[in-house]
Amino acid sequence: MTLKEYVKHSIDSNFKGELPFVYNEKRVKKNYVFIDYEETEKKIYYLKTGIVFVEIEYNSNGKILDFFFENSFFASYSSLLLRKPSDVRITAFSDCVVEVVDYEELTKSYETSLIANKLGRIETEKLYARKVKREKELLTKTAEQRYMSLLSEYPQIVQKIPIKDISMYLGIRPESLSRIRKNLIY
Amino acid sequence: MTLKEYVKHSIDSNFKGELPFVYNEKRVKKNYVFIDYEETEKKIYYLKTGIVFVEIEYNSNGKILDFFFENSFFASYSSLLLRKPSDVRITAFSDCVVEVVDYEELTKSYETSLIANKLGRIETEKLYARKVKREKELLTKTAEQRYMSLLSEYPQIVQKIPIKDISMYLGIRPESLSRIRKNLIY
Numbered sequence: 463m464t465l466k467e468y469v470k471h472s473i474d475s476n477f478k479g480e481l482p483f484v485y486n487e488k489r490v491k492k493n494y495v496f497i498d499y500e501e502t503e504k505k506i507y508y509l510k511t512g513i514v515f516v517e518i519e520y521n522s523n524g525k526i527l528d529f530f531f532e533n534s535f536f537a538s539y540s541s542l543l544l545r546k547p548s549d550v551r552i553t554a555f556s557d558c559v560v561e562v563v564d565y566e567e568l569t570k571s572y573e574t575s576l577i578a579n580k581l582g583r584i585e586t587e588k589l590y591a592r593k594v595k596r597e598k599e600l601l602t603k604t605a606e607q608r609y610m611s612l613l614s615e616y617p618q619i620v621q622k623i624p625i626k627d628i629s630m631y632l633g634i635r636p637e638s639l640s641r642i643r644k645n646l647i648y
Numbered sequence: 649m650t651l652k653e654y655v656k657h658s659i660d661s662n663f664k665g666e667l668p669f670v671y672n673e674k675r676v677k678k679n680y681v682f683i684d685y686e687e688t689e690k691k692i693y694y695l696k697t698g699i700v701f702v703e704i705e706y707n708s709n710g711k712i713l714d715f716f717f718e719n720s721f722f723a724s725y726s727s728l729l730l731r732k733p734s735d736v737r738i739t740a741f742s743d744c745v746v747e748v749v750d751y752e753e754l755t756k757s758y759e760t761s762l763i764a765n766k767l768g769r770i771e772t773e774k775l776y777a778r779k780v781k782r783e784k785e786l787l788t789k790t791a792e793q794r795y796m797s798l799l800s801e802y803p804q805i806v807q808k809i810p811i812k813d814i815s816m817y818l819g820i821r822p823e824s825l826s827r828i829r830k831n832l833i834y
Contacts, residue, residue: 520788527787543777572766579765580758586772591729593779600786601713601819602706633787
């Protein structure tokens with residue numbers, strides 16, 4: 463789905479015409495880095511096809527913090543919103559097609575455009591609801607329950623990602639995850 | 649600051665006139681429950697004065713998930729956004745003055761009102777940025793670092809809240825927090 467189709471489909475069924483900001487399609491290969499540590503984010507990406515992942519630096523390694531799938535928006539949001547260097551790196555997990563929105567442009571359109579604000583509000587609400595769910599899981603579920611939940615939500619991802627990255631996503635040590643996996647009956 | 653003043657101050661300095669939704673001031677005493685487990689959230693609250701806290705049920709106890717302070721918005725957002733029963737309880741930590749917005753009203757105003765969408769977008773961005781920060785801390789900082797960060801951000805709160813609640817907020821056992829506190833030189 464293109465960005466324009468997505469806005470009509472998920473934001474406002476009455477939407478027609480053009481979006482009030484410029485955006486450009488970009489095709490990137492697997493392992494392309496959209497934004498790296500210490501860079502300041504200036505773009506928001508609409509992911510048309512593909513998967514990207516977000517890493518955070520931890521003990522001088524990068525560990526996976528989040529995934530984004532097609533028909534969603536991604537960026538180093540805290541870098542964008544707080545206008546400071548990014549503490550995450552965002553990488554293409556597969557070949558991707560994205561539509562790239564310039565954040566300055568978007569911010570200008572926020573001043574006067576209803577559809578831009580609707581889009582920004584609804585997408586941020588979705589991101590927020592995901593983070594709240596994740597926080598609750600980190601605080602109240604066991605590592606095993608969190609792993610099962612990940613497995614049922616993203617089965618293909620779990621198979622493709624190294625144990626050390628999954629364990630970091632779950633907030634546990636790789637050895638603990640290996641133990642959990644051994645105890646599971648597939 | 650009233651809700652109207654807040655909108656002019658933090659959302660749009662050109663704002664004047666009336667907000668496009670109804671809201672009512674309400675004064676509540678300490679320990680008042682704004683929303684309880686299993687209730688479906690229908691309101692958003694602007695906190696004019698006071699402090700509220702958000703609990704989640706865990707092993708049949710309520711444990712603190714978050715705090716909100718004056719000049720911010722709170723609600724059981726996942727209940728609102730996903731229209732399902734709340735898995736959190738929100739309680740007045742002190743006497744509070746709130747301005748209560750009906751969510752149905754707000755949703756209607758989102759269809760056509762630029763200022764309502766700006767308000768919704770910007771407040772959700774703030775909530776999201778807080779949760780991202782918290783997620784990173786849960787995944788990459790030690791319990792001691794998280795406790796120090798809490799202590800420097802909310803010193804009065806830390807003094808007023810039982811160790812068992814703080815430890816849950818930090819995602820560790822009460823005994824671990826007692827150990828951390830003993831090792832700190834005040």
